[in-house]
Amino acid sequence: DSGVTQTPKHLITATGQRVTLRCSPRSGDLSVYWYQQSLDQGLQFLIQYYNGEERAKGNILERFSAQQFPDLHSELNLSSLELGDSALYFCASSVSPTTGDIQYFGAGTRLSVL
Amino acid sequence: AQTVTQSQPEMSVQEAETVTLSCTYDTSESNYYLFWYKQPPSRQMILVIRQEAYKQQNATENRFSVNFQKAAKSFSLKISDSQLGDTAMYFCACPYSGAGSYQLTFGKGTKLSVIP
Numbered sequence A: 001d002s003g004v005t006q007t008p009k010h011l012i013t014a015t016g017q018r019v020t021l022r023c024s025p026r027s028g029d030l031s032v033y034w035y036q037q038s039l040d041q042g043l044q045f046l047i048q049y050y051n052g053e054e055r056a057k058g059n060i061l062e063r064f065s066a067q068q069f070p071d072l073h074s075e076l077n078l079s080s081l082e083l084g085d086s087a088l089y090f091c092a093s094s095v096s097p098t099t100g101d102i103q104y105f106g107a108g109t110r111l112s113v114l
Numbered sequence B: 001a002q003t004v005t006q007s008q009p010e011m012s013v014q015e016a017e018t019v020t021l022s023c024t025y026d027t028s029e030s031n032y033y034l035f036w037y038k039q040p041p042s043r044q045m046i047l048v049i050r051q052e053a054y055k056q057q058n059a060t061e062n063r064f065s066v067n068f069q070k071a072a073k074s075f076s077l078k079i080s081d082s083q084l085g086d087t088a089m090y091f092c093a094c095p096y097s098g099a100g101s102y103q104l105t106f107g108k109g110t111k112l113s114v115i116p
Helices: none
Strands: A005-007 A010-013 A019-024 A031-038 A042-050 A053-057 A064-068 A074-078 A087-094 A109-113 B003-005 B010-014 B019-021 B024-026 B033-039 B046-052 B064-069 B074-079 B088-097 B102-106 B110-115
Touching: A005 A087, A010 A019, A019 A087, A019 A109, A031 A074, A031 B102, A042 A064, A042 A074, A042 B102, A053 A064, A053 B102, A074 A087, B003 B088, B003 B102, B010 B019, B019 B110, B024 B074, B033 B064, B033 B074, B046 B064, B046 B074, B074 B088
Parallel strands: A010 A109, B010 B110
Antiparallel strands: A005 A019, A019 A074, A031 A042, A031 A087, A042 A053, A064 A074, A087 A109, B003 B024, B019 B074, B033 B046, B033 B088, B064 B074, B088 B102, B088 B110
16 A cells, blocks of 8 residues: 555546546655556656645646645546546655655546546 | 657566566656556556666665666666566656656556466
8 A cells, every 4th residue: 555545446427527536645745746547648747736836747638637735635627528538547646846756656546438 | 858668568477587677768867766666457556666877786676676777778677586466567767857846757668477
């Protein structure tokens, strides 16, 4: 168990809908990262937060947004869902956004858009 | 931008044998780390080993070791005495860090099957 908690484990929804994925980082970790794993694109970095502040954006679509709350948990919001958004979404956390810090991953949320 | 290449999409190894997974990377950073993560069928991403680029000595964690060639930008993972539980996808990762930011760039992965 990495100590990073993601809910829900599975999510099935329809095109055009909106969903929220939730992540609780390891105790003591201030930095949260979101990654998307799809069959054709592999693991792609989406966005990073540190202590409530957005620090880096990767290949995140405009239909997607995220935030990190004062208690350090984070939510990834996906809206106007398309079939191509079906993927495994991972949250990871680390103590700080310092190169070399180990990122610990949650078990992921499997999103299926039908 | 960082790029990470894993040239072996699939590999197999007999139980108790040794196998080496290849990874090459490209980075503009001068001080960096490299990582190998494992993703078993459970989907959980698990850190296998971490290498500090400024250290000459190759990292070792029990049966897992790396062969780090900085000039060649090569970072291979050697698994000794392979066990059935080593069956998984293995991903090489190279970080990119900026002002207060930090992200991992992953290779496409190598699917390793350990055969009894």
